[in-house]
Amino acid sequence: MSENPYSIGLDKNPANYQPLTPIGLLERAAAVYPEHTAIIHGSKRVSYSEFYARARRLASALVSRGIGPGDTVTVMLSNTPAMLEAHYAVPMTGAVLHCLNTRLDAPIIAFQLDHANSKILISDREFSGLMNESLALAKAKPLIIDYYDTEYPDAAGPALSDLDYEAVLAGGDPAFTWRTPPDEWDAISLNYTSGTTGNPKGVVYSHRGAALMCYANTIATGMGKHPVYLWTLPMFHCNGWCFPWSLSVVAGTHVCLRWVRAKAMYDAIVDHKVTHLSGAPIVMATLLNAKDEERREITHRVAFNHAAAPPPESVMARMNEAGFALTHLYGLTETYGPATLNEWHSAWDDLPKPAKDARRSRQGVRYPALEALTVMDPVTMTRVPADGETIGEVMFRGNIVMKGYLKNPEATAEAFEGGWFHSGDLGVLHPDGYIQLKDRSKDIIISGGENISSIEVEDVLYKHPAVAVCAVVAKPDEKWGETPCAFVELKPGTSATEEELIAWCRERLAHFKAPRRIVFIDVPKTSTGKVQKFRLRELAKDA
Known part of the structure; x- marks a missing residue:
């Protein structure tokens, strides 16, 4: 196979090659x-x-x-x-x-x-x-x-x-x-x-x-x-x-x-x-x-x-x-x-x-x-x-x-x-090549264009002495796109209000990461004890 003639003597030099950068714009x-x-x-x-x-x-x-x-x-x-x-x-x-x-x-x-x-x-x-x-x-x-x-x-x-x-x-x-x-x-x-x-x-x-x-x-x-x-x-x-x-x-x-x-x-x-x-x-x-x-x-x-x-x-x-x-x-x-x-x-x-x-x-x-x-x-x-x-x-x-x-x-x-x-x-791939997102693998909540980790918010809630089980999911919001919604089970013999838990989070997180809504329920779980977040996302829409 003969050598490619277009690779001979046609090397990069300052006249024909400059690094791409936006500065010169x-x-x-x-x-x-x-x-x-x-x-x-x-x-x-x-x-x-x-x-x-x-x-x-x-x-x-x-x-x-x-x-x-x-x-x-x-x-x-x-x-x-x-x-x-x-x-x-x-x-x-x-x-x-x-x-x-x-x-x-x-x-x-x-x-x-x-x-x-x-x-x-x-x-x-x-x-x-x-x-x-x-x-x-x-x-x-x-x-x-x-x-x-x-x-x-x-x-x-x-x-x-x-x-x-x-x-x-x-x-x-x-x-x-x-x-x-x-x-x-x-x-x-x-x-x-x-x-x-x-x-x-x-x-x-x-x-x-x-x-x-x-x-x-x-x-x-x-x-x-x-x-x-x-x-x-x-x-x-x-x-x-x-x-x-x-x-x-x-x-x-x-x-x-x-x-x-x-x-x-x-x-x-x-x-x-x-x-x-x-x-x-x-x-x-x-x-x-x-x-x-x-x-x-x-x-x-x-x-x-x-x-x-x-x-x-x-x-x-x-x-x-x-x-x-x-x-x-x-x-x-x-x-x-x-x-x-x-x-x-x-x-x-x-x-x-x-x-x-x-x-x-x-x-x-x-x-x-x-x-x-x-x-x-x-x-x-x-x-x-x-x-x-x-x-x-x-x-x-x-x-x-x-x-x-x-x-x-x-x-x-x-x-x-x-x-x-x-x-x-x-996400999914449509027949015409367009993609569409369906979920986020790490349960990220996007609020006002900023990412919020549900795990980070849950960790703060778990530090409250009255919280036994909690799970945080995205709640659709016309203004912010999504906001955190927390579902909480309280420990027996304890009490806490929605306002108290929201304030607890706001003291320990950037305010935009704090839940806007706290719902007190028996958090749904699988037989192995895993929280069923897909069910909570549905509940959050009407919470």
């Missing part, structure tokens, strides 16, 4: 559209040339403080300009960006600071109390930079440091020569799972995966040139599904939103002609349940990318009437956010309502940047029949699957067993 946007508005935050307007210069200033300031390849820069920030700047500045230094979830409690934050070995912490003063508590628990002692949001001065707590964010940037070089990663497989960011089984796992993203997500996001969500994107999705969640980087592809405008509140959303959508936003069902509920005085008439169509469980048909109809075009996405922290989308066919518009609703409830097909998506038997690693009935595990393969779990080779090997990423989600 900001440089291009600033060069092509320097005066176009990149960021809107309150009364503040930032052009692309200013955005790029500020990111370079921050990168320069971080390098001058010893940050470089292999280091971790942690940020505790809301959806503000500083968060967007950090998404470019930190990887410009070769370091890794670690975004903290602002809803977490102090022990979990302390664990992440230690596990990530955080060298610098940029912290919004809104969270000073929580971060002060977290830092007291952590072994890591990062250099702290305080971010004071001049647009929302009332949100600021006390300073944690004598280093102010704007002063730090003022000392940075706006012409800083940033670092292209020598290898596109280098880490760009670190995102922690919700710790549903033990401590959270650190999910590592690569420059390559993040760059490919940028192109996939713009295609999947129908973004043309200069979209206006409202930040209702937390940027700390999967790096905002990579949209902080994606908008630079099309020189879009980021409309920052410190708090997801109805009036602020309606005002931003109307005043800035927002074209796109993303979020969980809680964002829909906030919009639809707004008071009359908070509402504004939306006269243009707004693309809404929603994840978690599909909302009820009634909610989708109301969103459509309000001016929103919905696209259902599904993914995990380990897949950079969305890895599937429910690609809608125009022919389905004419289907009877039950058939149409059935198609809307599916998670869909693979994202443009994903190479393979299927449902398999996790033991035999064979694909389940495409009959819409046989349940298996949803699995992914491609460049938008994480590098692995930081400092956890066992969990990484388990997740990638058989050459596929095992999602842990159970």
